[in-house]
Structures are given as C-alpha cells and as structure tokens.
Amino acid sequence: MTISEIKDQIKASSARVVVEKVIAKAREKAEYHALLNLTEERALQRADDVDAGKITGKLAGVPFVVKDNFLAFGAPTTAASKMLENFDAPLQATAVEKLEAEGAICIGKSNLDAFAHGGSTENSAFGPTKNAYDTTRVSGGSSGGSAVVTALDIVPFALGSDTGGSIRQPASFNGVVGVKPTYGMISRYGVVAMASSTDVIGSFTTNVADAELVSSIMAGRDDRDMTTLPDFFQIQNDVKLGQKIGLIKDFMTDGVDADVRARVNEYVEGLKAKGHIIEEVSLPMAEYALAIYYIIVPAELSSNLARYDGIRYGHRAEGIKTLAELYGRTRDQGFVTENKRRIMIGSYVLSSGYFDAYYLQAQKVRTLLINEFNELFSKYDVLIGPVAPTPAFKLGENTADPIKMYLGDIMTVPTSLAGLPAISVPAGRSESGLPIGVQLMGPSQSDARLLALARSMEVK
Numbered sequence: 001m002t003i004s005e006i007k008d009q010i011k012a013s014s015a016r017v018v019v020e021k022v023i024a025k026a027r028e029k030a031e032y033h034a035l036l037n038l039t040e041e042r043a044l045q046r047a048d049d050v051d052a053g054k055i056t057g058k059l060a061g062v063p064f065v066v067k068d069n070f071l072a073f074g075a076p077t078t079a080a081s082k083m084l085e086n087f088d089a090p091l092q093a094t095a096v097e098k099l100e101a102e103g104a105i106c107i108g109k110s111n112l113d114a115f116a117h118g119g120s121t122e123n124s125a126f127g128p129t130k131n132a133y134d135t136t137r138v139s140g141g142s143s144g145g146s147a148v149v150t151a152l153d154i155v156p157f158a159l160g161s162d163t164g165g166s167i168r169q170p171a172s173f174n175g176v177v178g179v180k181p182t183y184g185m186i187s188r189y190g191v192v193a194m195a196s197s198t199d200v201i202g203s204f205t206t207n208v209a210d211a212e213l214v215s216s217i218m219a220g221r222d223d224r225d226m227t228t229l230p231d232f233f234q235i236q237n238d239v240k241l242g243q244k245i246g247l248i249k250d251f252m253t254d255g256v257d258a259d260v261r262a263r264v265n266e267y268v269e270g271l272k273a274k275g276h277i278i279e280e281v282s283l284p285m286a287e288y289a290l291a292i293y294y295i296i297v298p299a300e301l302s303s304n305l306a307r308y309d310g311i312r313y314g315h316r317a318e319g320i321k322t323l324a325e326l327y328g329r330t331r332d333q334g335f336v337t338e339n340k341r342r343i344m345i346g347s348y349v350l351s352s353g354y355f356d357a358y359y360l361q362a363q364k365v366r367t368l369l370i371n372e373f374n375e376l377f378s379k380y381d382v383l384i385g386p387v388a389p390t391p392a393f394k395l396g397e398n399t400a401d402p403i404k405m406y407l408g409d410i411m412t413v414p415t416s417l418a419g420l421p422a423i424s425v426p427a428g429r430s431e432s433g434l435p436i437g438v439q440l441m442g443p444s445q446s447d448a449r450l451l452a453l454a455r456s457m458e459v460k
C-alpha cells in the first residue's frame with residue numbers, strides 16, 4: 001500500500017472511513033503484537049477534521065504509526081518499558097508535529113526493544129513482535145513493530161529510530177524500505193534518547209518514493225535540537241548516471257548467509273546493467289566497529305537513562321525507606337535485563353580509572369573508522385553491502401547469548417558511528433521465502449541521491 005493509493009481511497013470515500021478501516025485491520029492483526037497502543041480517539045477526531053476541511057496538507061488523512069519511543073498524543077509513550085508504562089507525553093516529537101502539520105494521522109504506537117536496546121524486539125517489556133512473513137521468527141529491532149505494520153499493509157508508513165541499525169535491520173527482515181538519514185537531518189526532539197551521538201530517526205515505507213516524501217517533510221533545522229542541520233534534503237528526480245559504487249567485501253565473507261550474499265550480488269548486477277561501476281572495496285576498521293559501538297553507546301545511554309530515578313519521570317517503586325532504595329528498586333522494576341546490562345557496561349567504561357582505557361580509546365578508534373569512510377567516499381559515490389548477516393532468525397534463538405545478538409549488528413553500526421546515511425531496500429527473498437534487504441550507504445548529506453538510486457532500481 002502506497003501513500004498515493006491511500007490518498008485515492010480518501011478521495012473516493014473519506015478520511016474517517018479510511019482511518020476506521022486501518023484501525024480495524026490493526027486489530028485483526030493483533031497476533032503479530034506490532035502495536036502497543038492505538039490512538040483511536042484522537043485519530044478519528046483528526047480524520048473528521050480532514051473531512052471537514054479543517055486539516056489540509058500533502059498527507060491529509062494519511063494514517064501512520066510511530067515507534068513508542070516518540071512522544072505523541074493519544075496514548076502513553078512507553079518506550080516498551082515498565083518505567084514509562086503510564087507516561088503521557090506533555091508534548092509531541094518535532095517529526096510527529098511536522099507530519100501532522102501536513103495532515104497525517106497517527107493511529108498507534110509500535111512495539112520496540114525497551115528503550116531501543118536490541119535487534120529483535122524481544123527485549124520489549126510487553127512481549128516480542130512477530131515477523132510479518134513468518135510468525136515463528138523475530139521482527140528484527142529495535143523498531144520491529146514499525147517495520148511489521150508497514151509490511152502487513154496496515155499503514156503506508158511508520159517512523160522508527162536507528163542508533164545502530166534499528167530501522168535498517170527490521171526493514172530488511174520484513175521486506176520494506178528503511179531509511180537511516182544523515183545524523184542531524186531530522187530533529188530528535190521529543191524522541192526518548194538512547195545514544196545521543198548516533199541516534200537518528202527515519203521511516204519505513206513500502207516504496208522509495210514514499211520514503212522521499214516523508215523524509216522531505218521531516219528534514220530540517222529545529223531550534224530544540226541543536227544537532228540538526230539546515231534542510232539539505234531535495235528529492236532528486238533524475239538518478240546520477242555512472243555512479244562509482246564500492247561493494248564492501250568484508251561483509252560478503254563465507255560467514256554471511258548464502259542467500260543474503262546471492263541477493264546482494266544480484267542487486268549489484270542490476271546496478272551494473274544500469275551502467276554504474278562496481279568495484280570491491282575493503283573497510284578494515286569494520287572489524288572494530290562493534291567493539292567501539294558497544295562501548296560508546298552504553299556509555300551514552302547510561303547517562304541518558306540516569307533521569308529515570310523514580311522522582312521526575314514514570315514509575316516509582318512503593319514501600320521505600322531510603323533514597324538509595326528508591327533509586328535501586330525503581331530502576332530494577334522499570335528496566336529490562338538488557339537495559340541493566342548496558343547501564344552497567346556504560347557506567348563501567350565511564351568510571352574513573354577505566355575512562356581512558358575504554359571510552360576515550362573507543363572514541364579514537366571511532367575517528368579512524370570515520371577516516372576510512374572519508375577515504376572511501378573520496379573515490380566512491382556509494383557503498384553497498386548486506387544489512388544483516390542473516391534473514392530473520394527464530395524467536396528465542398539468540399536471547400540467551402547477548403554477544404551473538406550483538407554480532408548481528410556488524411553491518412549497520414559502522415555508518416551509525418560515522419553519522420552517515422544508509423538505507424535498506426528489499427532485494428528479494430531467501431530460499432525459504434524470508435525477505436532480504438540490501439544496504440546503500442553514502443557520504444554525509446547524500447540522502448536524496450541514495451534514495452534516487454534506490455528508486456531507479458525498483459521493479460515496476
């Protein structure tokens with residue numbers, strides 16, 4: 001389902017009829033557990049306002065879903081945690097405000113790994129989301145719910161956040177388009193912070209043109225997020241011809257699933273057939289990307305999560321006698337195991353005595369990785385590779401082994417650490433019918449060019 005198809009439906013009936021249908025479909029598909037809450041009352045009110053001509057815009061009446069770490073009205077903002085189970089947002093995220101200003105209608109909040117810590121949505125305090133193609137498998141994560149509502153055609157687009165792959169990997173696992181923009185392209189204001197130096201927000205859509213439209217609406221400078229860049233996103237109608245594209249061979253080794261490699265290679269052949277020039281390239285620092293990521297990200301998130309102390313926000317433990325007990329019990333009850341693991345790692349690498357050895361060292365190696373990308377982008381327009389080493393894995397398959405789970409992030413974290421745009425586009429299926437995505441990566445602020453290239457490759 002595309003945005004323009006939905007707009008046609010609205011024209012032929014009404015925004016109310018379409019929103020009611022979408023909400024009914026969301027209820028029908030409850031077994032996937034993609035949504036934590038519907039924002040039905042507010043959505044229907046807005047639909048009536050669209051029908052009455054009080055709300056207009058490029059997306060007038062078009063329903064969408066936001067990951068439940070976006071502050072949005074109409075239902076609690078839980079971040080899929082007990083900590084925020086009953087938290088009502090006092091304001092809306094800038095991205096949501098911008099979409100609403102164009103008439104879009106948020107119909108619900110999607111499931112995620114609690115506080116976006118994870119790659120399978122199994123770390124949700126409210127239970128996992130199931131894959132859109134195989135309900136015995138994970139949706140991917142952390143934005144699993146948003147990927148699945150898009151793949152199931154409940155809504156034409158959904159929003160997610162991507163700190164180390166949380167849009168791209170679930171997009172790949174569910175056969176939809178996922179966009180991780182350049183760091184700073186879209187305001188993070190009003191989105192529950194994970195790791196402030198790599199967090200970005202972006203979209204899930206069923207096709208590239210819709211991703212371009214949604215990106216163009218959300219992009220731009222926001223005075224409430226000082227890391228935002230002036231709006232540079234301009235949809236490119238024509239694709240640049242004869243682009244030089246580097247296939248990252250470090251991500252195409254024997255350890256990577258054969259179906260994944262086959263689909264990437266086919267996509268590369270398609271690019272060649274369109275006259276682009278493909279060469280194998282190496283990203284030697286990729287070997288260290290996970291080590292850097294799993295030091296810097298826990299460090300930042302341990303600091304960002306310090307605000308959940310039982311006093312200012314969300315859950316507060318009861319029957320407490322001392323302040324230390326209040327903090328301890330509240331945080332024990334409000335966070336899931338993976339949150340606690342990361343808070344402990346983060347506090348450790350930031351502690352005096354270990355700060356230089358871990359955190360500072362990781363920042364230095366991060367700079368080496370960034371230099372390597374800069375070097376590659378002085379020669380290549382685009383880099384290409386898989387999104388993840390495998391298609392969607394089985395529910396429960398990796399939950400007992402966090403290291404195994406982290407290894408699945410190897411292909412998405414490098415661009416996150418470098419703040420570069422990267423998109424995941426459907427590249428076909430595995431032999432057993434599971435979706436597989438291909439990842440296109442570009443230099444800073446090349447988002448529009450990457451999307452134009454991906455659009456030119458879509459089978460019409």
Ligand code: GLN
Pocket residue numbers: 116117118119141142161162163164165166167194297409
């Ligand atoms: N899977 C990665 C992690 O667990 C990415 C998470 C994200 O992007 N929010 O950190």
